[in-house]
Amino acid sequence: MASAVAGVRALIDAHYDSLYRYAYRLSGSAADAEDLTQDTFGKALTRYDQLRDPERAKGWLFRILRNVYLHRLRDEKRHKTVSLDQVGDLPAARPIDRPADPGDIDPARLQEVLNGLDEAFRTPLILFYFEDFSYRDIAAQMDLPIGTVMSRLARAKAHLRDRLTCDKATD
Amino acid sequence: MDCDLARHLLAFQRPGELDAAAVSSLARHLADCPACAAVTRHEQAFDRAVGAAVHAVSVPTGGRGRAAARVAAVRGVQVRRQLLTGIGGAVSLVLAVGIGGGVFAVTRPGFDGYQAALGAEAEFENPHEAVRAWLAGQGLPDTLPADFDYGRHLEHGRMPVLGKTVPAVTFVLPSPDSPRVDFARVYVVTPSQFQTADLRGANASVRYVTVLADPAHPHVKWVVLHTTPTLEPFLRKVSRVQA
Numbered sequence: 001m002a003s004a005v006a007g008v009r010a011l012i013d014a015h016y017d018s019l020y021r022y023a024y025r026l027s028g029s030a031a032d033a034e035d036l037t038q039d040t041f042g043k044a045l046t047r048y049d050q051l052r053d054p055e056r057a058k059g060w061l062f063r064i065l066r067n068v069y070l071h072r073l074r075d076e077k078r079h080k081t082v083s084l085d086q087v088g089d090l091p092a093a094r095p096i097d098r099p100a101d102p103g104d105i106d107p108a109r110l111q112e113v114l115n116g117l118d119e120a121f122r123t124p125l126i127l128f129y130f131e132d133f134s135y136r137d138i139a140a141q142m143d144l145p146i147g148t149v150m151s152r153l154a155r156a157k158a159h160l161r162d163r164l165t166c167d168k169a170t171d
Numbered sequence: 172m173d174c175d176l177a178r179h180l181l182a183f184q185r186p187g188e189l190d191a192a193a194v195s196s197l198a199r200h201l202a203d204c205p206a207c208a209a210v211t212r213h214e215q216a217f218d219r220a221v222g223a224a225v226h227a228v229s230v231p232t233g234g235r236g237r238a239a240a241r242v243a244a245v246r247g248v249q250v251r252r253q254l255l256t257g258i259g260g261a262v263s264l265v266l267a268v269g270i271g272g273g274v275f276a277v278t279r280p281g282f283d284g285y286q287a288a289l290g291a292e293a294e295f296e297n298p299h300e301a302v303r304a305w306l307a308g309q310g311l312p313d314t315l316p317a318d319f320d321y322g323r324h325l326e327h328g329r330m331p332v333l334g335k336t337v338p339a340v341t342f343v344l345p346s347p348d349s350p351r352v353d354f355a356r357v358y359v360v361t362p363s364q365f366q367t368a369d370l371r372g373a374n375a376s377v378r379y380v381t382v383l384a385d386p387a388h389p390h391v392k393w394v395v396l397h398t399t400p401t402l403e404p405f406l407r408k409v410s411r412v413q414a
């Protein structure tokens with residue numbers, strides 16, 4: 001058990017920052033993000049024997065964190081979100097005359113848009129932009145087929161693009 | 172490759188997602204198709220901007236330390252559970268043997284040590300407050316005179332010593348290198364049970380006794396029986412006078 005404690009402490013050193021950022025983007029709250037991150041490492045200790053391949057520790061931790069977050073959502077039954085199933089079809093490919101460079105995106109505005117998305121679409125979007133995760137990794141984390149992940153991701157990106165670039169068009 | 176396929180593959184244009192042949196084919200199409208190339212530039216610029224914004228989260232200072240403290244607390248709960256289930260199992264075994272030997276009447280209910288251990292778990296979520304409330308309920312000072320680390324708290328209750336039962340609080344310190352568990356048990360001794368005026372510490376081969384006092388409570392002594400040479404491993408910091 002002592003080696004598990006040392007192992008988890010090493011995971012904290014290696015992955016705390018990225019895990020916290022993920023938790024923040026999921027929850028939209030710094031306090032919740034810290035709580036989620038701490039809970040994740042606590043659970044990592046109790047499940048440390050499940051981590052077979054240290055190379056996959058980051059994905060394993062992200063999966064634990066998401067499950068902790070989902071449990072809280074179920075308990076709290078909050079979070080009014082937009083289901084993209086109600087949004088309509090994906091927008092067509094953009095015409096060439098729209099601006100090619102979206103410029104900088106305000107992180108706070110990004111979080112507002114993320115907060116309005118159902119978790120089923122928010123999670124793949126956040127994982128996609130953490131870059132280390134392949135579509136296969138995202139599908140494994142969410143227990144979904146790759147095709148479903150890509151479909152949700154496409155819809156979520158379209159929603160994100162419309163909300164963020166629409167803001168810029170009205171600036 | 173036509174434009175429909177090219178734009179479909181753009182979603183996969185990340186390291187490791189496409190094989191070399193598809194990457195090469197897509198690159199050739201983009202070189203020959205200004206419309207798809209423009210879409211690609213827009214997608215990549217958007218992804219860079221969103222990626223930067225997603226990562227733009229300030230991580231609070233001290234977070235890693237607090238996470239490590241949470242891990243230590245979880246470890247403490249794990250140790251307590253293991254110790255309690257061991258004790259509960261031993262108690263159950265003793266009583267089962269007693270029942271088998273005719274010591275207990277058949278009509279008595281069985282004692283499930285494991286369930287009893289689980290029932291006590293609520294106390295372990297905030298052991299410091301549980302001990303404080305219990306000591307106050309005994310009419311005793313509600314704070315121990317040394318700053319014990321309640322992450323190491325095992326149990327509290329009236330314990331037999333020298334023919335009497337005395338309020339006591341027990342702390343444990345698992346050894347990282349062996350199955351051995353060190354402990355410190357704090358007996359709260361009052362004049363109603365023992366002479367407290369001349370209590371002193373003592374050593375035996377594997378046990379030590381330290382007597383603590385608090386000027387605010389001159390008639391009470393805290394007699395600590397411990398297996399480590401000093402109380403240091405069980406403390407957060409020393410905050411009171413030692414006897």
